[in-house]
Amino acid sequence: MSAGSHRRTWAVRLLVLLAGAGAVWLVLVGVLMLLEGSMLYFPARFPVGEWDTAGLGRRLGCRFEDLSFTTEDGRRLHGWWVHPPAGPEPVAEDGPVLLYFHGNAGNLTHRAGTVATMARLGLQVLIFDYRGYGRSEGRPSEHGLYQDARAAWRVLTVERGISPGRIVLYGKSLGGGVAVQLATEVRPAGLVLQSTFSSVPDLAAFHYPFVPRALVRTRMESARKLPGVRCPVLIVHSRDDEIVPFAHAERLLAAAPEPRQLLAIEGAGHNDTFAAGGERLLAALSRFAREPTAAEAPPSS
16 A cells, blocks of 8 residues: 555544544534533422421421412412511511522422521521422423512512512522522612522533533523622632532622622532531621621631
């Protein structure tokens, strides 16, 4: 075989290898695109979870009140109104209210301990399940979750007559993307983002670097939206978060309007950040909920 024929043979083999690799890449990306929704949302439907509100109240020291409401597109959602423990002093009628947006897995029952801890700070808390989670109707989607958030806001401001100036939005992980979108449409007292991402494409690039960002259909571009938020922002994130790297918190902080704060937690995984924050996190949250604009910025490390 001549040298020229040898080179042509290797060139053909290289082209075949490249074509094969390209085909594998296309198939893999196509499968991930088809499965995007199931990879992003992990709802636990009723009866999974602990739904005995009376039992939860006795165990956690708060009162859990069932409520339901309807979105603008007709989906019936379920939530809990969590009352602070009864004490010698009544809860202030004009005190802060927390609207809690949970993460992408499970349902509201899996956050009962977290919201009870918040209620024990003297905060009233509304937590609800997005469409397709728990007892809520429908199937989750980015646009649908934004509608769910608007419906929950209407429950507080219209049905319960609570002033927006008393309401703090709290978004954990996926819930951060939902909370940021709502904060661009309304004017709450404050916005707390815990363990959340700068955008879904940014997060996908970390976990699946071979997938072009433009092919990720779910966006939740919180860093891009934050400059349009008109309230104080508190960001809580673990430096050791294995699912949403700490760099996302830094991007969010840079994009957020003043006044903005970052509370960095050490040595916690994605799902342990709230517990690992301990008294330091609870003190920062209590202070922020009551005086968002005057709260002393917690140390960043």
